[in-house]
Amino acid sequence: MGDEELYRYTGNEPVNINKIPTRAKPAKKVSKQSEKVTEQAKLDENVQKLADFQQRLYADKQTGIIILLQGMDASGKDGMIRHVFSGMNPEGTSVANFKQPTSVELSHDYLWRVNNELPARGEIKIFNRSQYEEVLVDKVHPNLVLNEKIPGITSSKDVTQKLFDTRYRDLKAYERYLRHQGFVFYKFFLHLSKDEQDKRFIKRITTPEKNWKFSASDAKERAYWDDYQMAYNKMLRGTATKKSPWYIIPADDKVTARLIVSNILVQHFEAMKLTYPTVSNQDLEAMKKLLPGLKEQLGR
Numbered sequence: 001m002g003d004e005e006l007y008r009y010t011g012n013e014p015v016n017i018n019k020i021p022t023r024a025k026p027a028k029k030v031s032k033q034s035e036k037v038t039e040q041a042k043l044d045e046n047v048q049k050l051a052d053f054q055q056r057l058y059a060d061k062q063t064g065i066i067i068l069l070q071g072m073d074a075s076g077k078d079g080m081i082r083h084v085f086s087g088m089n090p091e092g093t094s095v096a097n098f099k100q101p102t103s104v105e106l107s108h109d110y111l112w113r114v115n116n117e118l119p120a121r122g123e124i125k126i127f128n129r130s131q132y133e134e135v136l137v138d139k140v141h142p143n144l145v146l147n148e149k150i151p152g153i154t155s156s157k158d159v160t161q162k163l164f165d166t167r168y169r170d171l172k173a174y175e176r177y178l179r180h181q182g183f184v185f186y187k188f189f190l191h192l193s194k195d196e197q198d199k200r201f202i203k204r205i206t207t208p209e210k211n212w213k214f215s216a217s218d219a220k221e222r223a224y225w226d227d228y229q230m231a232y233n234k235m236l237r238g239t240a241t242k243k244s245p246w247y248i249i250p251a252d253d254k255v256t257a258r259l260i261v262s263n264i265l266v267q268h269f270e271a272m273k274l275t276y277p278t279v280s281n282q283d284l285e286a287m288k289k290l291l292p293g294l295k296e297q298l299g300r
Helices: 032-060 077-084 131-135 142-148 161-180 194-206 208-213 216-222 225-239 254-272 281-298
Strands: 064-071 093-097 124-128 183-191 246-250
Touching: 032 077, 032 254, 064 077, 077 124, 077 183, 077 254, 131 161, 131 225, 161 183, 161 225, 183 254, 194 208, 194 216, 225 246, 246 254
Parallel strands: 064 124, 064 183, 093 124, 183 246
Antiparallel strands: none
């Protein structure tokens, strides 16, 4: 069974992320150092494959790809972007970071800022967090929904599960609509343990070059760990489908997580069988007629 099948969740059955491992088991018994060398070599190979795919996608200009990374603080989203997508041409690849909504964004519907960040055909857009913040952060902190000025919601008591059930349906419909237009989501939940988050927060505090990564809000949100786990369970079950599944990635080991994500993307992209556009015989003949003049100029 490949990584695509192993980590895919389609919502057909209940999910409890507290029972899902946050660290992947090695395929065979080898030394930890040997395992890491092998994983890094495979990751490097995948990075090159993804870069080649991105060039063909850009030339084809028919499909837009959204790679969505969701996870708790310190789950490795930034590192995933830096290491897995490092070989892609910036001309056809970009990143969107979804942080606390601005006043302008709050004056629109919650998908407005997502629409503004969608890729063009032939491009790849990487979402660092996403529209799913509205069924995660808002679920844990219902008072934030009041800032959205939704009719009929005037207090936190009005923010019920019914609101989030509606959003789950809307999110699935949104992705289905985009898929019909040729835009595809690949959704990854980076599944981190509480102990590993502890270690990464401590490292951010004790390592000078990592100090900038830590913020007081990180520690504050940590107090809501159990609430977030419950929100993720509901979100995964409510928004995963066969055609738009979630991939639940064990994220305690950064290199392993990056390799798994890259394996899944390579498997999907290879299945698309993209080729470079062909040129008509007429256009090819016209280009050949330009060759003598270009060669003459080159020889000056």
